[in-house]
């Protein structure tokens with residue numbers, strides 16, 4: 602069956618695209634730059650971060666390109682002052698409320714869009730203790746922007762283990778486990794896919810974390826092998842007992 606084509610205008614150019622294609626896909630196929638943060642090719646797009654918003658003529662609100670399907674007659678601008686202002690504000694709100702020190706791509710976006718890290722000096726920052734409760738990875742939700750990628754790869758998008766989910770409400774929402782359990786007490790199989798898709802360093806391999814903490818590669822290996830041997834006999838540790846501040 603032949604795919605139906607739709608005709609749109611993108612930044613002034615007449616473009617044909619297959620029906621069902623998102624505006625982000627069309628723009629990228631033409632080499633146009635549209636920034637994304639929560640979007641990842643391996644996960645279902647959910648328009649969580651809104652950094653990819655575009656201006657569609659006739660629509661009051663900016664639309665997220667990652668989920669917006671191209672439709673006949675759409676006249677879309679991926680640039681312009683309205684779009685730029687929205688992207689800049691999103692970046693400024695992120696930098697005012699969380700630790701972006703390891704989010705190189707986002708720091709690059711801030712420079713590109715002229716975003717000021719100190720735009721909202723009174724904002725409440727997300728500050729939580731690092732969680733070190735398993736042999737595979739550590740979690741530092743001070744660096745989490747709630748992009749949802751880790752939850753998605755842990756669920757239907759890849760692993761089907763459902764160990765991670767949203768926790769809390771409103772401003773206090775964060776990624777967590779059911780009943781706030783330590784990772785070894787959840788369905789987590791330590792596959793590492795959540796670490797691989799995290800864009801900010803909020804999830805980090807234990808090895809990398811230990812090296813950054815000043816341990817030598819030999820010391821890291823000793824710790825890892827010692828932990829594995831102990832792990833065959835002992836009970837998994839509790840999350841509360843393994844937080845950095847509690848050690």
Ligand code: SF4
Nearest residue numbers: 745746748749751799
């Ligand atoms: S931990 Fe990382 S991948 Fe998960 S929601 Fe936060 S920033 Fe996204």
